[in-house]
Amino acid sequence: MTNEKQPITTNSVVPFPSTAIAAEANAPESPTDKADNLPEPEGRDRFPATAGGQPNIHPDLDTGATPKMRADHVEVFYGEKQALKGVSIEIHEDKVTAFIGPSGCGKSTFLRCLNRMNDTIVGARVTGTITLDGQDITAPQMDVVQLRARVGMVFQKPNPFPKSIYENVAYGPRIHGLASGKEELDAIVEKSLRRAGLWDEVKDRLTESGTALSGGQQQRLCIARAIAVDPEVILMDEPCSALDPIATAKIEELIHELRGRYAIAIVTHNMQQAARVSQRTAFFHLGELIEYGKTKEIFTNPREQRTQDYITGRYG
Amino acid sequence: MATQGHTLKAFDEDLDRLRALITEMGGRAEHAIIEAMRCLSERDTDGAHQVIENDKRIDALEAETERRVIQLIALRAPMAGDLRDVVAALKISGVVERIGDYAKNIAKRVPLLEDAGKIEPLSLLPEMARIATAMVHDVLNAFVQRDAEAALRVCERDRAVDDFYDSIFRTLLTHMMENPHNIGQSAHLLFVAKNLERVGDHATNIAEMVYYAATGEHMADRVKGAEGLAR
Numbered sequence: 350m351t352n353e354k355q356p357i358t359t360n361s362v363v364p365f366p367s368t369a370i371a372a373e374a375n376a377p378e379s380p381t382d383k384a385d386n387l388p389e390p391e392g393r394d395r396f397p398a399t400a401g402g403q404p405n406i407h408p409d410l411d412t413g414a415t416p417k418m419r420a421d422h423v424e425v426f427y428g429e430k431q432a433l434k435g436v437s438i439e440i441h442e443d444k445v446t447a448f449i450g451p452s453g454c455g456k457s458t459f460l461r462c463l464n465r466m467n468d469t470i471v472g473a474r475v476t477g478t479i480t481l482d483g484q485d486i487t488a489p490q491m492d493v494v495q496l497r498a499r500v501g502m503v504f505q506k507p508n509p510f511p512k513s514i515y516e517n518v519a520y521g522p523r524i525h526g527l528a529s530g531k532e533e534l535d536a537i538v539e540k541s542l543r544r545a546g547l548w549d550e551v552k553d554r555l556t557e558s559g560t561a562l563s564g565g566q567q568q569r570l571c572i573a574r575a576i577a578v579d580p581e582v583i584l585m586d587e588p589c590s591a592l593d594p595i596a597t598a599k600i601e602e603l604i605h606e607l608r609g610r611y612a613i614a615i616v617t618h619n620m621q622q623a624a625r626v627s628q629r630t631a632f633f634h635l636g637e638l639i640e641y642g643k644t645k646e647i648f649t650n651p652r653e654q655r656t657q658d659y660i661t662g663r664y665g
Numbered sequence: 666m667a668t669q670g671h672t673l674k675a676f677d678e679d680l681d682r683l684r685a686l687i688t689e690m691g692g693r694a695e696h697a698i699i700e701a702m703r704c705l706s707e708r709d710t711d712g713a714h715q716v717i718e719n720d721k722r723i724d725a726l727e728a729e730t731e732r733r734v735i736q737l738i739a740l741r742a743p744m745a746g747d748l749r750d751v752v753a754a755l756k757i758s759g760v761v762e763r764i765g766d767y768a769k770n771i772a773k774r775v776p777l778l779e780d781a782g783k784i785e786p787l788s789l790l791p792e793m794a795r796i797a798t799a800m801v802h803d804v805l806n807a808f809v810q811r812d813a814e815a816a817l818r819v820c821e822r823d824r825a826v827d828d829f830y831d832s833i834f835r836t837l838l839t840h841m842m843e844n845p846h847n848i849g850q851s852a853h854l855l856f857v858a859k860n861l862e863r864v865g866d867h868a869t870n871i872a873e874m875v876y877y878a879a880t881g882e883h884m885a886d887r888v889k890g891a892e893g894l895a896r
Contacts, residue, residue, distance in 0.1 A: 621742060624744075650881030657746055661744045664669075
């Protein structure tokens with residue numbers, strides 16, 4: 350335990366650890382590769398790009414409610430390649446918002462904009478504005494470490510630190526100075542693990558390594574780690590794609606429980622999952638937002654042909 | 666609405682098979698009504714028995730449709746337009762089964778009228794049956810082709826069936842008043858006319874299901890206040 354209380358890295362400017370380390374871990378799968386490869390020639394032929402076409406934002410959406418986050422004409426370039434074209438969307442506090450679409454459609458790229466994860470990708474350039482509670486998070490003076498504490502992230506592959514279960518959760522609150530003593534830190538760790546639905550399974554083995562847990566437990570540990578710093582928004586990038594159905598169900602149940610406490614945005618390839626866990630669904634295609642509406646509407650009566658084709662399995 | 670096949674071809678095959686089932690059910694129900702009316706006109710008791718016997722096949726097709734729909738939902742997880750189609754197929758099969766029952770009900774009256782003389786309204790009934798069954802025929806075609814406009818047009822024809830019913834009702838009343846000997850037969854024919862009127866209503870109900878399946882909107886919302894659908 351004594352050893353583990355050392356900071357994980359000596360680099361003091363490292364951003365919030367879950368994101369920094371995860372960025373490395375996920376590097377091979379970063380959107381850069383997808384952008385360079387230009388996949389889905391079939392998709393390109395079938396749907397001509399709707400340059401200048403307006404996304405279909407359903408009119409019955411949260412009219413009047415103040416959004417937690419708002420993206421306004423966000424564009425992302427990886428070098429010469431434009432990965433995201435003029436995306437404007439609002440994310441609300443009490444809703445789970447799902448981003449769906451075929452590989453390379455820009456949904457992960459967009460998710461990464463919401464806590465400036467694209468900053469970590471060399472050659473990535475983001476334009477447009479994104480606000481969190483009205484504050485522009487794309488401004489140069491924005492403290493990215495602070496931002497990522499407010500907007501946490503959970504990744505596709507569970508990526509616990511090679512440290513004890515306790516340390517995995519305690520690290521964030523400690524570097525952000527959220528706990529004034531051991532007791533308070535213990536309380537935060539317990540509360541976070543409870544909220545992540547993991548406490549009963551690990552309370553007697555907190556000193557064991559986080560990497561010794563099962564895949565599903567590791568992912569819930571990562572969620573506990575994300576919520577330990579008391580974020581306002583949680584971004585999830587395909588959080589269940591490496592998990593079995595039981596572990597997936599537990600994460601989905603967890604998402605249900607966390608809703609209301611945090612605004613949640615989730616990227617998933619599993620449309621049934623989007624249908625199960627979200628209240629809002631946004632469909633992306635070729636870097637554009639095509640349609641955004643209530644999940645029950647998107648899955649029973651989409652307004653756009655491309656959305657219909659994708660969710661019914663006619664494309665993708 | 667659907668412009669192309671599913672990536673998974675077997676999904677399309679399942680949906681096609683479902684549509685084929687509905688088409689077969691509809692064809693049989695349509696034929697059963699026409700045949701029951703022929704038996705009624707010609708006092709063909711043997712033919713009427715055959716109509717009653719054949720209804721079992723329609724019932725079996727309904728059960729088969731239900732089985733396939735449940736299978737398709739479980740194995741293919743249909744979404745959006747596909748889901749609306751599949752649910753519509755399930756509902757339509759129930760309605761078509763009812764239409765088959767009306768044919769059976771008409772056929773059951775044939776032996777009861779064997780000895781009765783033919784009265785004038787009997788000549789109006791086959792024409793009413795033709796219009797009602799044509800509605801069923803066309804609305805099921807609209808379902809197979811996901812044609813919302815065709816479904817709307819079917820609804821407009823229900824008025825004619827209702828007019829027939831009103832006319833036959835009045836004529837039968839007159840016959841009953843004129844000659845009490847006609848009351849038995851007239852009462853039977855009144856039920857037949859009512860059955861045919863219900864067939865028209867059911868075709869209209871199917872049209873509403875087809876419209877929703879094809880467009881995702883309820884017909885009532887679209888044509889609210891439109892004339893010709895008030896009934």
